[in-house]
Amino acid sequence: MxxxxxxxxxxxxxxxxxxxxxxxxxxxxxxxxxxxxxxxxxxxxxxxxxxxxxxxxxxxxxxxxxxxxxxxxxxxxxxxxxxxxxxxxxxxxxxxxxxxxxxxxxxxxxxxxxxxxxxxxxxxxxxxxxxxxxxxxxxxxxxxxxxxVLQVSSGIEGLSVLKTTQSGFERFHRDRYTALPETRERILATEMSASWRYSFDSLYSIPKRQCYFTETYLDVKKLLVDTFFGPPKEGVYSPSVQYTLYEMAKNVLSRVHVISSVRLKMPNLHFLPANISTKDNRSIVKFEHDVYVPTDEPHGSIEACLSRLSSKL
Incomplete structure (x- = not known):
């Protein structure tokens, strides 16, 4: 920089x-x-x-x-x-x-x-x-x-979250190299990094309350987590990591007015259904959304920044 x-x-x-x-x-x-x-x-x-x-x-x-x-x-x-x-x-x-x-x-x-x-x-x-x-x-x-002139940014690194249902991925672009099947039932997991910039531009514009930033950090963290999971009983459906990421960033900006921009990076950590088959028997054991193979290499990488129109990135 x-x-x-x-x-x-x-x-x-x-x-x-x-x-x-x-x-x-x-x-x-x-x-x-x-x-x-x-x-x-x-x-x-x-x-x-x-x-x-x-x-x-x-x-x-x-x-x-x-x-x-x-x-x-x-x-x-x-x-x-x-x-x-x-x-x-x-x-x-x-x-x-x-x-x-x-x-x-x-x-x-x-x-x-x-x-x-x-x-x-x-x-x-x-x-x-x-x-x-x-x-x-x-x-x-x-x-x-x-x-x-003062610029203050805060963030979270390595926040791991996972939900075992209420996630899918459908109607994406397909070509001759596409092998991924469409689904409305999958595990959604990520180890997110989030950063946000405050609108303060001088020492004098910062609230003088003790641990003000700590309280704001906890508020933002709660907003991110609550938006990812949804209500405790029924949850909330995620049609893509992209959609969920945008909803998380949007909720932070709408609820915390001292924040001018939010950047989120959410790698899509995969849990692949484990099915055992051979050339002669394609379904020796077919697991139905209950046994998975965890893998984080390679993984999808989704990142975006959302800011107010008056914000300078």
Missing amino acids: ALDDDVVVVNGLNFEQRHGKERVRVARVWRNQDGRQFFVEWNVGISLLSDCAAAYVSDDNSDIVATDTMKNTVYAKAKECSDQLSVEDFAILLAKHFTLSYKQVTTTIVKIAEKSWERVSVNGQPHNHGFKLGSEKHTTEVIFKKSG
Whole structure:
């Protein structure tokens, strides 16, 4: 991704550069006086767009912010956060620090993936300090410029969902290479990735409520999951992954007005009916929608982005 202030002319040539630190892993525990504790684990990536071309063309490192400094800053800022905060708020804090603390830095890009450590329950009671690891990750990307322009995106990676019925695929284009039969009864499974951009464009336009982004993340996740499955008794029929993807994105935009665009990627993970046959007996054992062969290679890949007309992608 090239930003407007990322390109300079050096010796008559366009030159783009940035540097940063990736995979800075940090965990933070917050302890309440009542004994209840909270835990997060973050994987942080930082990228600085800065005026340090001299380091590349004339062996002058005086304007480079050392990547080791970036790593140490992550730990120090995590320590400074005495109150529990969302992964988005921490990314904003880091982006603001690097952009405003160094005159040579014009833009900071911070990407963080949060592991889904969830509080466990024992004998029906939430445990004060016990957690288990879920499958998906909560992600964010924050871009903050010296001018004060802010862009915040959030997302989910690796959210695995499956329903055993109420899915089909019919009336698709066929040619001489098409072998796939039409069906109104199949398993629909995916490990989706979702990302959404907030309409906020400055620090001052963000609600000051604690863990606001965490609440919004949970709302979006619930909308995606509820739309995929439908009502608990009867469910909802999916005529294609494409149709379901669009409905999921549309529901997010219609219900969460601070979001300007949603991008979904939903690989179609296949569960193929297992039927045993030979050349002489084409139906030794015919299974009818009860025994399947799971396979994710190769798999279909379906991706789309839905945005409001006023949104800039």
